[in-house]
Amino acid sequence: MPHSEHLSKQYDSDLEDIRSRVLQMGGLVESQILAAIECFGTGNYDLMAQVTDTDRRVNSYEVEIDDACTHVIAKRQPAASDLRLIMAVSKIVTDLERTGDEAEKIARMAKNIYDRGRLQIPRSADVRHAGQLAVAMLRRVLDAMARLDAGEAERIIAEDVAIDDEFRGIVRQLVTFVMEDPRTISTVLDIVWIAKAIERIGDHAKNIAEQVIYIVHGTDVRHTAREDHGEPDGAPQ
Amino acid sequence: MPSVWISLLIRLAAVALAGLVVGAIFGAATGALVACGILLLMLLAHTAHLARLQRWLKAPEQSDIPDAWGAWGNVFVDLYRMLRRERKARARIEGDLEVFSQAAEASPDGLVFLDADDHIVWCNRVSEQHLGLRGERDVGLLVTNLIRLPGFAEFIASAMEGASLLYRPPERKGRVLSLEAIRFGKDRKLLISFDVTQIERAETVRRDFVANVSHELRTPLTVISGFIEHLVDDPPHNPRELKHQLSIMDEQAGRMLRLVEDLLTLSRIEEEAQLPREEEFDVRDLIYDVSAEGRRLSGGRHSITCEVIPAFLKGSREELRSAFSNLVSNAVRYTPEGGRILLRWATREGKGIFSVEDSGIGIPEEHIPRLTERFYRVDRGRSRESGGTGLGLSIVKHVLLRHQASLEIGSIPGVGSTFSAVFPAWRVTSPQG
Numbered sequence: 001m002p003h004s005e006h007l008s009k010q011y012d013s014d015l016e017d018i019r020s021r022v023l024q025m026g027g028l029v030e031s032q033i034l035a036a037i038e039c040f041g042t043g044n045y046d047l048m049a050q051v052t053d054t055d056r057r058v059n060s061y062e063v064e065i066d067d068a069c070t071h072v073i074a075k076r077q078p079a080a081s082d083l084r085l086i087m088a089v090s091k092i093v094t095d096l097e098r099t100g101d102e103a104e105k106i107a108r109m110a111k112n113i114y115d116r117g118r119l120q121i122p123r124s125a126d127v128r129h130a131g132q133l134a135v136a137m138l139r140r141v142l143d144a145m146a147r148l149d150a151g152e153a154e155r156i157i158a159e160d161v162a163i164d165d166e167f168r169g170i171v172r173q174l175v176t177f178v179m180e181d182p183r184t185i186s187t188v189l190d191i192v193w194i195a196k197a198i199e200r201i202g203d204h205a206k207n208i209a210e211q212v213i214y215i216v217h218g219t220d221v222r223h224t225a226r227e228d229h230g231e232p233d234g235a236p237q
Numbered sequence: 238m239p240s241v242w243i244s245l246l247i248r249l250a251a252v253a254l255a256g257l258v259v260g261a262i263f264g265a266a267t268g269a270l271v272a273c274g275i276l277l278l279m280l281l282a283h284t285a286h287l288a289r290l291q292r293w294l295k296a297p298e299q300s301d302i303p304d305a306w307g308a309w310g311n312v313f314v315d316l317y318r319m320l321r322r323e324r325k326a327r328a329r330i331e332g333d334l335e336v337f338s339q340a341a342e343a344s345p346d347g348l349v350f351l352d353a354d355d356h357i358v359w360c361n362r363v364s365e366q367h368l369g370l371r372g373e374r375d376v377g378l379l380v381t382n383l384i385r386l387p388g389f390a391e392f393i394a395s396a397m398e399g400a401s402l403l404y405r406p407p408e409r410k411g412r413v414l415s416l417e418a419i420r421f422g423k424d425r426k427l428l429i430s431f432d433v434t435q436i437e438r439a440e441t442v443r444r445d446f447v448a449n450v451s452h453e454l455r456t457p458l459t460v461i462s463g464f465i466e467h468l469v470d471d472p473p474h475n476p477r478e479l480k481h482q483l484s485i486m487d488e489q490a491g492r493m494l495r496l497v498e499d500l501l502t503l504s505r506i507e508e509e510a511q512l513p514r515e516e517e518f519d520v521r522d523l524i525y526d527v528s529a530e531g532r533r534l535s536g537g538r539h540s541i542t543c544e545v546i547p548a549f550l551k552g553s554r555e556e557l558r559s560a561f562s563n564l565v566s567n568a569v570r571y572t573p574e575g576g577r578i579l580l581r582w583a584t585r586e587g588k589g590i591f592s593v594e595d596s597g598i599g600i601p602e603e604h605i606p607r608l609t610e611r612f613y614r615v616d617r618g619r620s621r622e623s624g625g626t627g628l629g630l631s632i633v634k635h636v637l638l639r640h641q642a643s644l645e646i647g648s649i650p651g652v653g654s655t656f657s658a659v660f661p662a663w664r665v666t667s668p669q670g
Binding site: 016019020023024026027028030031135136139142143146147 | 384
């Protein structure tokens with residue numbers, strides 16, 4: 001365990017508690033995205049309500065974890081790797097909370113589409129595939145955080161490109177779809193929103209991966225060009 | 238008094254005696270000097286032994302126990318005996334531990350040992366596959382950090398007896414695991430994962446089956462009862478209309494009858510493990526029989542030909558007849574008018590193959606593995622209108638299973654399909670040899 005050298009056992013368990021709560025929150029967001037994607041695939045209204053409901057729990061996790069971080073800083077004045085963990089966690093929960101918002105957005109857009117009574121949804125399979133990719137990315141980044149595996153986090157950052165490519169491909173195909181049949185515009189716009197939300201989930205996962213590297217190595221890898229895919233990263237907002 | 242003290246006293250007495258003797262001869266000073274010299278030598282010898290003991294204690298595994306004389310020798314021998322006992326005990330415990338961990342490793346279920354705070358202490362290989370754990374690397378991690386399924390943390394914290402949690406591992410599509418947490422020892426826990434994919438699937442199949450049977454029976458029954466209601470309320474005076482209505486009812490009743498008959502056949506085949514009556518019969522006769530039946534069903538809309546070499550087959554003629562005729566009637570149903578159907582008997586490496594080849598609509602590849610499921614339909618509307626019960630291929634599959642034969646399906650959509658029943662060599666005799 002990384003935090004076993006402290007004299008106070010309580011301090012150790014505080015830190016471990018924060019970390020495991022972040023991961024619990026991540027698991028909740030993970031299931032929320034999966035549910036949102038299923039809403040989009042099946043039009044299950046109950047599930048849409050459930051996604052919105054989960055978002056409330058995600059938000060309360062964020063508040064609780066932030067509070068716990070403030071407490072540790074005030075009471076223990078953490079240094080070195082403990083400080084890095086606390087700083088990174090407070091950024092990770094923001095990313096996770098936004099990911100939850102994106103999931104909610106997907107469910108809301110799916111509801112719009114099904115309310116309109118459209119049964120044929122163009123590029124539905126592609127969008128769901130991109131969604132699966134994004135969920136897998138988030139899951140792996142959370143695994144990397146649990147295992148403090150910086151190598152895995154670096155691989156995940158490189159893979160964000162795949163989701164960006166999927167997004168561009170979907171948009172391109174949707175454009176031709178609209179040109180053929182302009183009546184589909186409103187549905188297509190909703191689908192673009194969903195695809196964009198998925199692409200954002202990928203970005204958030206990437207941000208979390210960067211924080212995992214920061215926890216492990218203490219190096220800030222944000223906004224730095226990586227030679228493995230040869231282009232500068234998009235700036236995380 | 239321990240022997241070490243006695244021998245020390247004896248030695249000291251000997252030294253004193255030697256000192257006295259030398260002192261008496263060469264003077265007191267020389268005597269004292271000699272006594273001191275001997276004492277010094279003894280001290281040196283002790284220190285040397287102590288040094289050897291220390292050296293050996295630092296790495297007892299690498300060298301044997303050093304030899305020594307006197308009291309030191311006894312100490313070394315005792316030490317050596319103790320070490321040997323320890324080694325034996327340790328080997329026995331290690332062996333027991335090894336057997337236990339091998340047994341846990343051999344378990345078909347995933348096992349994860351957790352400590353009081355739910356950190357992973359040990360996990361077997363099955364659990365690595367089930368839960369995506371990484372063995373040694375994940376030891377010491379919180380299990381709830383790695384399995385983040387909502388509700389799992391509460392589940393593992395309470396570890397209620399008899400409670401189980403269904404888990405669909407994201408890395409392995411379509412698998413369903415049942416998780417159980419058991420408390421043991423002092424506040425330790427054991428997390429067990431069972432693969433319940435098959436059970437879940439069987440449950441789905443059973444549910445689907447009941448729903449399908451009800452649906453298939455209800456449709457014709459609705460038609461019949463609708464007409465009967467009509468006949469009771471407002472009997473038609475026109476005998477031609479009456480005849481028309483009755484013939485529709487007859488048709489629907491026939492459909493229900495076929496369905497029930499197929500269901501009975503299927504359950505009979507499933508129930509009886511043994512073939513009812515094995516006989517050796519002429520395959521050609523059987524194939525000509527079913528082809529004639531196929532021609533009647535087709536009513537001249539297809540060209541049905543046979544290509545058979547003389548052969549005898551051992552098995553239940555009645556059951557195989559029903560299987561073969563199901564294959565032929567399927568071909569007739571799914572081949573558009575004017576298509577060709579070829580019935581063939583051939584041998585390949587001694588195995589007998591009955592195949593029905595048609596130029597029909599074909600089957601998309603993704604449906605092929607599920608074709609023999611009861612009521613599985615590639616195209617719902619189409620197959621019901623063509624009069625199938627949805628049980629034909631299930632019957633074929635079960636009959637062939639009872640004859641240790643297998644069903645092979647090859648199909649290209651739009652070109653045609655080939656259904657082949659492949660019989661093991663020992664069931665086939667060819668007159669030519």
